[in-house]
Amino acid sequence: MRLTQEIIAAKRDGAELPDADICQFVDGLTDGSVTEGQAGAFAMAVYFNGMNEKERVALTLAMRDSGTVLHWDDLPGPALDKHSTGGVGDTVSLPLAAAVAACGGYVPMISGRGLGHTGGTLDKLDAVPGYVTQPGVSLFRKVVREAGCAIIGQTADLAPADKRLYAIRDVTATVETIPLLVSSILSKKLAAGLHGLAMDVKFGSGAFLPDYAKAQALAQALVAVANDSGLPTHALLTDMDEPLASVAGNALEVAYALDHLTGRRREERFHEVTVALGAEMLLLGRLAADLDAARTKIEDAFASGAAAERFARMVAALGGPADLLEMPANHLAAAPIVKPVFAEIAGAVAAIDTRGVGLAIVALGGGRVRPQDPIDHAVGIVELAGIGEEVGPERPLGIIHARDEAGFAAASARLRKAYRIGEAAARGRLVAERMTERAST
Template identity: 55%
Template sequence: MLLAQELIRKKRAGLALDQAEIQALVTGMVDGSITDAQLGAFCMATCFQGMTAAEGAALTLAMRDSGNVLRWDEMDLPGPVVDKHSTGGVGDLVSLVLAPMVVACGGIVPMISGRGLAHTGGTQDKLEAIPGYCTTPDLARFRRVVRDCGMAIIGQTADLAPADKRLYAIRDVTATVDSLPLITASILSKKFAAGLDALVMDIKCGNGAQTPELAQAQALAKNIIDTANAAGMACSALITDMSQPLAPSIGNALEVTAALSYLRTDTCPQRLHQTVLALGTEMLVVAGLAENALEAQVRLLDALHSGKAAQVFEKSCAALGAPPDLLANHARYLPQAKLRQPVFAPAGMYLNSMDTRAIGMLALQLSTTAHGKQDASTGLSQLAELGQRMEADTPLAMIHAVDEDSLSMASKRLLAACTFGETAAPRPQQIRQSMRGGLRLPAYALTTEAI
């Protein structure tokens, strides 16, 4: 029997673990024979010492095989199985709008999402703001919704990559979220377990990202692409900017509201729209659903503006328990904060920088109740963008809070997280880089109407 403390000691010393040792660790994660303290020590040792490519691949596949692995080929689905994953951001609601757009273009998207990590928001948390939405269905229901709707966005269940579910929670509370091998294994174990044919990564870069420097983001993208390709999955990555929140809304219910507005084409904020189209284009091309970027963008825009994507999203939500008229009557269903108050910046000045991590932590603090639970109604809306000129009647943001103390705290911290100048600083490039692996699915001829 391999002792966990000896494996931790070996990793702490910078030595590589072999496949049997990694398998023993993963088995211990699932059966509970490895304690939280030991798993935290392993995460910290890995954070400092890293892993070889062989270790990373072994950890990914062992975590994948810690539970069920879905197979979709026997269901005769009308398109390739493809997904997108973000490394986490602030105001990042892309998954909610991108998945139904890709489905409307012929893809199948079984998306297993996570909760927020550190200062970043989680897609699962956002969806739980919708009354009745079940983020943890059994696998039979998950498969049925994917078959009938073309997509389902759920959280991790006990059946899929259970080792990662535990590791995910430990990383969050031990400040080891930014370990490249642990990020890679966490992401890919879930995606392999979901039975994907192709994956597109959204690697965030900037002061609100887990990989703030471009070189870090590039290293993570390469690590994920190489590991995925080695296991037979087509994979590519975009490096996108996270030096400011992606959408003008931050907070679970507020981001769902913004996503519904986007799908109805009421409001499509420029940077969010650019990111959605770039990732969607890559998904369609890598999955063989479009020959080139131009064809992919035309199809995505048609899916959005025709209303097909909105219909797909509403149908999928309803199949998982949400109100069937969510799009038209979201204000009736989504929670709203008791108090709202605008925050104003110095008039005539330009917003030149934002501490995005601090803003994410501010939103988290606003949502955290006295009992440690999340209040989905709180957050920020109408958030200004970098380079925007602040006017006397234009707020820096609107705060949504549960009490006066929270309003006061949020106002002070938001202003402290921003810098202003008399002239506008250059705006950051939203799509920083595109990286593609060697694998790409063959062209997919849709034999039936897309779902």
């Protein structure tokens, strides 16, 4: 056993750390013997010198084993999940989990809250009255088995070393380094005991990693480390140069997801990403022979109403209203001020600063800058104009739902600033690349 500072010095000098050193360091994170200063120094050493794939796997597995590891071998089907690196108008998890459950998969989805300009799945579900996002393990297991899916928050005993290291990375400017990103994401997914994972790695103006090459490198690292750690994983690189849906804001996105599930409204871009990720999950769970068959199964789950039925069952089992799908307006909070925002000139939407749209939601109170910030679930923006769409006196940039006039004014300014009006622009490919353990396509 080496001194902690010797391990830090080795990585500082660019050495490859043996598995024993990595396990020792993670044990120290968990039991508190590694100080915050030492954890910060280690994170910075990794930021500058990186980790090879062997080190990344060792770090991920050690973080997984720092707490409870769930097992789902008693289920009659595969335990499958999806993870997104975050964006704006991305409420895919809600309809996706239900659709995969309707196709014979089981989805124990452990999700997080939003921070900065990106929305969090748990914040959306907190908008549903009575829904318990932190159930005990026994209820979690019961709902997964009976409804086929359960979307909840991370418990304190899942990958606790990651929780401590992430908090330190957040205040030491080391969040973006790929080895630590990979171990953070995958340690929690491995601890969840999954049989297959679909990754949605975003690029573009609203993504955590806007640059395509950096997003691609992250996707490649996630697929490689996950598969080497025993978790079959595929990744899709998807466009976040505009909001995925025309709606952003917690209760408003829940209503949007309900419309998608019931067929009241299905927007093409949102549906395409949902079906693509669902198909990958079915393939990973060996619930479809090929990609085309998997896509057909997911489409059928939506068209038949089976996905909607699974979602309703999950919501009721976790304490939410039994009639949420049929009567969402009776349960979801509504903002008192609803007004459109128009562009200063008429024309086509040439580009969108999607991060700016997300920050407009934060200005309304619908997002958080610090983890402890409260959330106003009622606020947000609907009918967001997309790239190439004509805006003018008859077509606003969006319709803002605000708590007060000050919030409306702040969000209006940010929304106008986020849009560039000019000549009509062509959209890029929504799903730009697919990666599996074998190759990218």
